[in-house]
Amino acid sequence: MIEKNLEEYKGIAIYAQQVDGKLSNIALELLGKARELANDLDDKTVTAVLIGENVGGLTDELAKYGADRVVVIDDPELKDYRTEPYTQALAGYINEFKPEIVLVGATAIGRDLGPRTSARVETGLTADCTVLEIGDFPLVAAPGTEQKHKQLLMTRPAFGGNTIATIACPDHRPQMATVRPGVMQKIAPIADAKAEVINWKPALEKNNCYVEIEKVVKEVSNVADIAEAKILVSGGRGVGSAENFKLLDDLAEVLHGTVSCSRAVVDNGWKPKELQVGQTGKTVRPHVYFAIGISGAIQHVAGMEESDIIIAINKDETAPIFDVADYGIVGDLNKIVPLLTDKIKTALASKNA
Ligand SMILES: Cc1cc2nc3c(=O)[nH]c(=O)nc-3n(C[C@H](O)[C@H](O)[C@H](O)COP(=O)(O)OP(=O)(O)OC[C@H]3O[C@@H](n4cnc5c(N)ncnc54)[C@H](O)[C@@H]3O)c2cc1C
Numbered sequence: 001m002i003e004k005n006l007e008e009y010k011g012i013a014i015y016a017q018q019v020d021g022k023l024s025n026i027a028l029e030l031l032g033k034a035r036e037l038a039n040d041l042d043d044k045t046v047t048a049v050l051i052g053e054n055v056g057g058l059t060d061e062l063a064k065y066g067a068d069r070v071v072v073i074d075d076p077e078l079k080d081y082r083t084e085p086y087t088q089a090l091a092g093y094i095n096e097f098k099p100e101i102v103l104v105g106a107t108a109i110g111r112d113l114g115p116r117t118s119a120r121v122e123t124g125l126t127a128d129c130t131v132l133e134i135g136d137f138p139l140v141a142a143p144g145t146e147q148k149h150k151q152l153l154m155t156r157p158a159f160g161g162n163t164i165a166t167i168a169c170p171d172h173r174p175q176m177a178t179v180r181p182g183v184m185q186k187i188a189p190i191a192d193a194k195a196e197v198i199n200w201k202p203a204l205e206k207n208n209c210y211v212e213i214e215k216v217v218k219e220v221s222n223v224a225d226i227a228e229a230k231i232l233v234s235g236g237r238g239v240g241s242a243e244n245f246k247l248l249d250d251l252a253e254v255l256h257g258t259v260s261c262s263r264a265v266v267d268n269g270w271k272p273k274e275l276q277v278g279q280t281g282k283t284v285r286p287h288v289y290f291a292i293g294i295s296g297a298i299q300h301v302a303g304m305e306e307s308d309i310i311i312a313i314n315k316d317e318t319a320p321i322f323d324v325a326d327y328g329i330v331g332d333l334n335k336i337v338p339l340l341t342d343k344i345k346t347a348l349a350s351k352n353a
Contacts (some may be wrong), residue, residue: 026105063195090204231257238293296321
């Protein structure tokens with residue numbers, strides 16, 4: 001057991017994920033959220049923990065997106081991500097600097113590093129949070145129980161997405177959470193911002209959990225990243241077949257958008273998993289999201305409800321997707337989508353004439 005004085009834990013830290021010397025977007029998104037949370041804490045310092053080899057050049061970018069302090073852990077052993085040395089580095093940082101909150105991206109790396117680190121420093125972790133706030137816990141003061149203030153309230157779907165749970169970690173520190181890419185927003189960059197930079201080296205112990213990397217094989221994907229798209233034309237089971245997605249491809253083409261889909265479409269083998277939106281797919285936040293032949297199951301909505309404008313096309317006027325849509329068209333997508341594509345094409349042609 002690590003002896004802890006919870007009062008000593010102060011400020012917010014984020015794990016600043018970098019791969020091949022390039023910061024991952026999630027690092028900047030977590031900084032955006034950390035900045036917002038810090039407003040409600042006594043210690044408002046936001047620290048980015050940067051782990052790798054020769055990564056010192058990334059500190060200014062982290063400052064630009066909201067880091068007050070960057071702790072750089074630079075070591076040849078940390079060149080490529082490996083579970084054990086990275087866990088030792090992050091756990092070492094937590095034990096030395098004692099942050100009150102630690103946020104990690106729910107990326108392939110973060111899903112490996114976050115829980116292992118939380119176990120190492122003997123605290124809890126809430127995975128895949130969709131909302132993070134500072135508040136009282138328990139949420140409602142109950143007679144005879146102490147209500148603690150300024151706790152991290154971590155909200156996430158639970159029980160297969162059938163309910164939303166708010167979880168806190170009042171008796172252990174730090175409070176740890178993972179957040180999926182695309183859920184939080186980065187701040188507008190602050191030009192010329194500088195952070196306090198601390199170069200710190202934990203004692204890395206080469207134990208029997210160290211693995212040796214023999215070769216790194218990079219996956220080559222020619223599928224668009226739907227999390228980056230500004231316009232998404234998303235299809236569901238109602239599209240009917242892989243071939244019928246041609247209707248959505250045509251609409252996406254005139255709008256310079258990208259096609260995405262529901263899980264039913266992936267399960268049917270019509271589209272690859274990388275294009276799936278939702279709780280077990282990607283979280284997206286485009287300017288415009290077309291939901292075509294998608295019923296609006298809670299697990300789908302969890303991945304797209306933050307879109308700026310949602311346009312639903314469905315033949316069933318009672319489909320739940322209309323509850324989250326800004327605009328709804330009730331009817332057969334096989335008629336509506338080609339009409340819409342033609343109208344937009346004509347409108348764009350006359351605008352450019
Ligand atoms: C743990 C868990 C995780 C999950 N994760 C995800 C996830 O990440 N993403 C996800 O999408 N789902 C997820 N699901 C599945 C989810 O519950 C739904 O089953 C799924 O979203 C349904 O997909 P759909 O809307 O395409 O199909 P359906 O629910 O079958 O809806 C098809 C819709 O098309 C409409 N339609 C049919 N024909 C036409 C037509 N000609 N014109 C217009 N409209 C038409 C119908 O009225 C209907 O509303 C998850 C489920 C579980 C239990």
